[in-house]
Amino acid sequence: MTTTLRRLLALAEVPRARIAFAVTLGTLTVVFGIGLMATAGYLISRAAERPAVLSLTVAIVGVRFFGLARPLARYLERLTSHDVAFRALTRARVRVYRRLERLAPPQLDSERRGDLLTRLVSDVDSLQNLHLRGLAPPLVALCAGTAAVAATAVVLPEAALVLAVGLLLGGVVVPATSVALARRASRRRAGARGELASELVESLAGSEELAAFGQESDRLRRLRAADRRLVRISRRAALADGTGDGLRLLVVGATLVGVLAASVSAHANGGLNRVLIAMLALLALASFEAVQPLPEALRELGATLAAGRRILDLTDREPSICDPALPLTAPTPPFTVALENVRVRYAPRERPALDGFSMRLEPGRRVVLLGPSGAGKSTVVNLLLRFIDPERGYVTIDGRDIRSFRQADVRRLIAVAAQDAYVFSASIGENVRLGRPDASDAEVEQALRSARIWGWVASLPHGLDTLVGEQGRELSGGQRQRIVLARALLVEAPVLVLDEPTAHLDPPTAARLIEDVFAAAGDRAVLLITHRDEGLDLADELVVLRDDAPV
């Protein structure tokens, strides 16, 4: 637990001085609150002895000072700690991104679910609480609690002992108990919740089919059963969770009674001035503010640590692809790229995704790669981009092993319009310019023309500046595929790989598109991956991937 915490603090690193500043301000807030009540208690007791009003001046000034200073300290503390949270978040994002960026895409893809990344992002988000709600409250409790006990000790050591025990109980035992109880309850709850959630997702996502097949009542019955289970468990959990608050009040009461008893008997024995009794009692009562946020903080810290472990799991993976120590200089065209008798596995012991496969891409030639889904077409793309290395055989560029070049150089030589290429939440222009940010508008237009989508882009009110929405949501499948194609065309790499560029197009449009792209490619080598007919007649060479999967 502590190593995870230490590593996370390093990941979301914030200058120590800022944290110290936030903790100091937090401590002052609590101490000023204690000061206000203690001074007020003293003021009233002393006043009851009916001295000259002038002799009360110091106490009066003290009360006013604490009354003004506490809100100010609180305000500054909130600002500082939110600033710390933001800085921590920025730092964590950049560092996590750097680690992820070194990993080859198949390493991130192994879980195969968008959920993984969505969760990663929300896990990283939760790191903002690390300092604000996880680290600061215990430190503040420690500092302010110590100050309260020390102040009490100066006046009456017995009372200080009582207060110290009370604060320890309230600050350590009560939070630990309530978190332990909550954890047991929430573990049981998580299972019931997951079950209900997946039933709900199914019912909502499959509502059309459930209605079409008359399953409405059956489904509702099943859901109600799962729901009742969850409600029952939740009720039991509530019994446990409610104890935290109650315990805290019991501890406060016991401490107050103890401090009062100690003060009263000390006074009776002549060991304590009577004007200090009220002060000690009110000080004790007010000092529990220091430990009040701890149960919540502990819970928060637990959740943040769990999120942190998931992040570290991912960022600790070693990159499967590395640059050579002494890279060769990238070749200049014309050159040939070849796969020679390669075998690829994504995981040891798994069926090879490709086995004994060979293929050559020569300048100016148009190669069409045919094969059913699952036959390893996307693996060919991963090999060419060096997202994965073959277990046997070679990928060569200009006759040299792809592993002897820098990855960045390889990817400059090969442009891929991937079927699952990502469209960013940005404008059409920015998405096309991804590989060449400095391309002129005319060049972008030309690329879009070759992808046969310029007419549509030009007809939009904002043209190239049109935003495509989150993950390109505003685009149809065909539009999206053609923007991805234009992006690859714009790079003008010597090797162009087109992965199912016509999946969403009707046959005549698809045929014209292939014709245009083949013509625009000129001296470049082009690999067209498809399971359709278009372009077959224009190919210089056909490569067929065999499908071993059962039908």
Place this chain on the structure above:
Amino acid sequence: MRALDQRLLRRAKPVRLLLAADAALGVAASVLVLVQATLLAAIVADAFSGASLGDVLPKLELLALTFAGRAVLAWAFEIGGRRAASSVLSELRLALVDRRLHDQPSALDGAEAGEVAASAVQGVEALESYFARYLPQLVLAVTVPLAVLLWVGTIDPVSAGLMLLTLPLVPVFMWLIGRYTQERTREHWQALRLLSTHFLDVVRGLPTLRAFNRGEAQTAAISAVSERYRRTTMATLRVGFLSGTVLELAATLGVALVAVTVGVRLADGDLGLQAGLTVLVLAPELYLPLRQLAAQFHASADGLAVAERMFSLLDGPAVVPRGGRLIAPTPAEAPVRLEDVSFAYPGRAPLVLNHFDLELVPGETVALVGPSGSGKTTVAKLLLRFADPTTGCISVGGVDLTECRPELWRQRIGWVPQHPTLFHGTVADNIRLGDARASEQRVHDAAVLAGADRFIEKLPVGYQTIVGDGGRPLSAGERRRIAVARAFVRDAQLVILDEPTADLDRRSAEVIAEAVERLRIGRTVLLIAHRPELAERADRVVAIGEGGTAVAWSDGL
């Protein structure tokens, strides 16, 4: 927001019970606060005038009891609130699914369903905060200040007057908090959300970024965007936190003011020590519940947001009215006609279908072809009565479908959607969706006819293999074959197939096409396609153009 509050509170009996209980607990808690302050002051005053520990012991015991009482009340508040929260959410969840299935089957896509389900389950935490923290605090914010004022009024009217003077500021602060903090912090949350959306976008696109050598360049972008948001958000927070500070200032200055005045009057001999101490101990209690209410504001806002989302899904008119008196004739004997049918999604202007006509004669196979977005799937959904035409009429043997009971009509239809859903369960269970009572033999026969048998037998435990969420993943072609098997097992008179071969490789497409050949024997079939191969086998081809109007069929489509 207030309206929603009331809606949520009106929603259910458990909530009304909770409110009554909270009110009672609130009164009890206020009384205990007064007792506690009075006892504390009395003990100190007794000791001040020389009492020994033995003299004050009974009062100390009472004080301890008071705290025990407060502990029990706090516990009760929490449990009551949590119970109410889980009951309310449970009720909302079931209402939501009931409504989807019966009134609006066709409205959510998978991603949305996931999000809705998540808030319907996880949202309970936000609602728990609302019921277990915010509502009790709301009660206490009324009862405790009132009790304190009344009590202080009886022991020291001057202090009560002072408190009254500072108290009218409180509604102003509450208003300030309501408006200011809410708006400012909303900006804060929005900034955080935007940032995390940006980060998610970059992380999701990482393979593409790397393919184009742009991976490293994004580091600077992430840092720059975050930094920019930090600066603008901090600027808004500087103002946003002011209202809380002002409220706190009122509280501490109020206490200071009471303390100083009481002190001066004690020195003048106008007041006794016990009365003065009681007033001092009670002074912070006047403001504390209000400040805590402000602190719970976020919790309440999150809880209400969950409720709001659920209510918005529950709202809106039923797309398909329940009931209907007639039983539709069977499509095996009577023709199904779409006459002059137009359809637009509620709240969205463009017509998906525009004066569209179609007739399905018993026993024939009609192919419906057209470019994507022309409304082919909408025709299927109207036939299944997931929605009713905006204008025009769908009839079976002359009986208007809207007059018929939807569930009985759907019993006659077999539907193979373009993206069939596999429900968590065995392959056999999934085929049985077509007919829950089908025997093992019939399930097996249906699978054979659908061309699904061969791949099912190759699964580790055949028909007993668990599929769906968390089960074995199946390819698009395999899923469709299971959906076709559903249609066979249902033995429906009318079968609607929506793009059964789209995006499949040639071999999978051929298997499906053969299954469709077997399926059309003795049934009326509507075959939706945008590729010509399948359409060629139909008895008749109907083409639909862009904008949902019928057009003449030409081979060149």
